[in-house]
Amino acid sequence: MNSCNAASQGGIAGSRIARLREEEAQAFRAARPKSWAALGNGIEGFLGGVPMHWMSDWPTPFPILVERARGASITDADGNTLDDFCLGDTGSMFGHSPPPVARAIRRQAGRGLTYMLPSEDALALGRLLEAHFGLPFWQIATTATDANRFALRVARAVTGRDTILVFNGCYHGSVDETMVRLKDGKAINRPGLAGEFRDLTARTRIVEFNDLPALAAALADRTVACVITEPVLTNSCMVLPDPGFHAELRRLTREAGTLLLIDETHTISTGPGGYTKAFGLEPDLFVLGKPVAGGVPASVWGLSDHVACRYEAYATNKEPGYSGMGTTLSANPLQFAAMEATLEEVMTEKAYAHMDRLARRLDAGLTAVIDRFRLPWHVARVGARVEFICAPGPLRNGGEAEAAHAPDLEAAIHVALVNRGVLIAPFHNMMLISPATKASQVNRLIAAFADVAAKLTA
Missing domain, CATH: 3.90.1150.10 (Aspartate Aminotransferase, domain 1)
Structure with a gap:
């Protein structure tokens, strides 16, 4: 209070x-x-x-x-x-119901809603995502929670590290590892979590946003796979970054061999390429959910060329079997149609x-x-x-x-x-x-x- x-x-x-x-x-x-x-x-x-x-x-x-x-x-x-x-x-x-999206939904509704195969709209979508958000490789999911969860799997896979770092007050959907907070300077599980039986702080470090000395100390042992952050804290009372914060965040993560995941689900309000494009951020991984398909449930997650190459090498040598990434209704043709309309005609x-x-x-x-x-x-x-x-x-x-x-x-x-x-x-x-x-x-x-x-x- x-x-x-x-x-x-x-x-x-x-x-x-x-x-x-x-x-x-x-x-x-x-x-x-x-x-x-x-x-x-x-x-x-x-x-x-x-x-x-x-x-x-x-x-x-x-x-x-x-x-x-x-x-x-x-x-x-x-x-x-x-x-x-x-x-x-x-x-x-x-x-x-933006008119271009409504038209796209009507057009696709008669062609089938899901079939676990690409449609013609998917052919243009990869290029549109790269043009808007900068990263060259993309995957489609259904919620930002899913996209963040999958991107963190990739980060852990390619770095061989199991710890992530978040900022106090962050919001990344219901990704388990991010459900921590600071209380009296100590990391704890967020109160109110239903049915949680694990100490989530065992594999998640948490520091205050804008606290660069604390961030540097948390990354110093080079065991953190990924820092996941919003460019601006938005799901609490809004907190803007200090001047120079993002540049130093990027420098520190690179120095520690830690990947940087930028979650733009709320800060896409900044511009057609989000806060990332407007302020020249350089994430290794990028997530956007909620509005990317104009209200149709959809999300996207992108990878830099460097991370994509590292993941390809990892995937070539890993044991065969389910990767833990993807859901049956992800990347369906209704999402493709709505996203193409949103990116081409709405997010202008x-x-x-x-x-x-x-x-x-x-x-x-x-x-x-x-x-x-x-x-x-x-x-x-x-x-x-x-x-x-x-x-x-x-x-x-x-x-x-x-x-x-x-x-x-x-x-x-x-x-x-x-x-x-x-x-x-x-x-x-x-x-x-x-x-x-x-x-x-x-x-x-x-x-x-x-x-x-x-x-x-x-």
């Missing part, structure tokens, strides 16, 4: 937060009688009343029952339309220019509101991804990000924004600008944020 006493968060008294949350919960229920009837007691037949337990993590009194989504808007079963800045927590970062320089322009507008607008109401908060941004953080900033590492989290306050703000026609990500205060987002929607978000800030500080 980022406050000087347990009764407040983010500089707001606990009693005021509780009052706002109750008022907004009542308004939410009143506006959604159909959703309440359908979801208020859970959906029959599903564990926990929802098809996937994350759906229970929204801070609304019950999940929103979606009727349709188009562009940057969602309409619920009660006819309420929301400006969508969550966009499936990045899965629909380019808007809901023009689209990103629009996204960046409106993201800058949102950043400035939210910052102005924070300043006007003298809130001890700040705004962080990486390309089209914007986040307001209910603590002073900027933050420098995962420990600071965890301390900055204000769960009760953030939940109250989230529901209040929904009641004012705006949807943001449920797990933190993340907002995305898509190619379909309009300036009027950004203006409404800023106005709604100002209205909520006024209520909190009245």
Whole structure:
């Protein structure tokens, strides 16, 4: 809790937060009688009343029952339309059902959905991936979790080392080895893991983001196979890299014979080639999930020429049998079609220019509101991804990000924004600008944020 006493968060008294949350919960229920009837007691037949337990993590009194989504808007079963800045927590970062992707899906639907063989779309896809992201060799998976897991297998195989290194506060899907954190300077399993029977810290080292001396010390014995990192910590309160951090990270990993895996699943908001291309990063391995197929479940992982050659040599001499990489529905023709359309027609320089322009507008607008109401908060941004953080900033590492989290306050703000026609990500205060987002929607978000800030500080 980022406050000087347990009764407040983010500089707001606990009693005021509780009052706002109750008022907004009542308004939410009143506006959604159909959703309440359908979801208020859970959906029959599903564990926990929802098809996937994350759906229970929204801070609304019950999940929103979606009727349709188009562009940057969602309409619920009660006819309420929301400006969508969550966009499936990045899965629909380019808007809901981008027209080129929708056309590609319709075209492929009549040709077969999966057959464990390449289709004509696959012929162009490898070249498109290299052109966008720089690395010469690629594989297709279904989720970023899978892609990260497979890439780490390759890293261990070619280095002959079994240890990986992550940064405190990182997020790489549900890859087991990354589910660690620092507590009082000591590495531990993340609390809350279900059914975990191993000490994950036995093969995972963890240091704070931006802490180059700690990173150098952790790599010094030359036993770390791979450093896996986001270019910016994004699934906590956002943490940007210090100037020179990535250059030194690359130097230190090369010096230690350690591979570098860059996970761009969230930071693809930076540009068509992600943060990697925009800032000239040089990863050995590269992962992108969620939005790469415009909302169709898909992910990609790429290898440098050097790593690919080393893996070829390894694979030639290894025992025959299942590699532990790949799933039956990975690299299916529906993914090929959707990815080709996304890379060729959706992830364009023009689209990103629009996204960046409106993201800058949102950043400035939210910052102005924070300043006007003298809130001890700040705004962080990486390309089209914007986040307001209910603590002073900027933050420098995962420990600071965890301390900055204000769960009760953030939940109250989230529901209040929904009641004012705006949807943001449920797990933190993340907002995305898509190619379909309009300036009027950004203006409404800023106005709604100002209205909520006024209520909190009245």
